Amino acid sequence: MAQIFREFTNVGISNSNLKPEDAEEMVIKTLYGTAKLLCEGNMGFDELIKRVATKGGITQEGIKVLEMRTPLVFDELFKATAGKNEYIKRTLNEEWVN
Known part of the structure; x- marks a missing residue:
């Protein structure tokens, strides 16, 4: 954060x-x-x-940008961290088994 x-x-x-x-x-x-x-x-x-966020105000304009852009950023973030988590689990499992 x-x-x-x-x-x-x-x-x-x-x-x-x-x-x-x-x-x-x-x-x-x-x-x-x-x-x-x-x-x-x-x-x-x-x-x-x-x-x-007053309707039509400054904060509302910023919220519009956040609503358009942040879902993509957070989606990519969660995919990257989940992928890394899976990689670590696989690696540890392989080391444990071998």
Whole structure:
């Protein structure tokens, strides 16, 4: 997860005038607030998105991009890690048998 947020921070820095430490702090505080709302606010992902993404607003535009692009990234991520997991299991099994 840290890799995702590091990339988010780095892209934010390259697309703004933010100093790296300010961008990182902003992302960390946003993550903290989001986690707190999800854990303590009795709401799920859809409800939280509905509350923060004004229809036709800036956040909604970002969500549209995420909805289009992230499924492909996460699908590839899960396929890569599942493939590696299977490879390791096969390798360990072969070593154990031999």
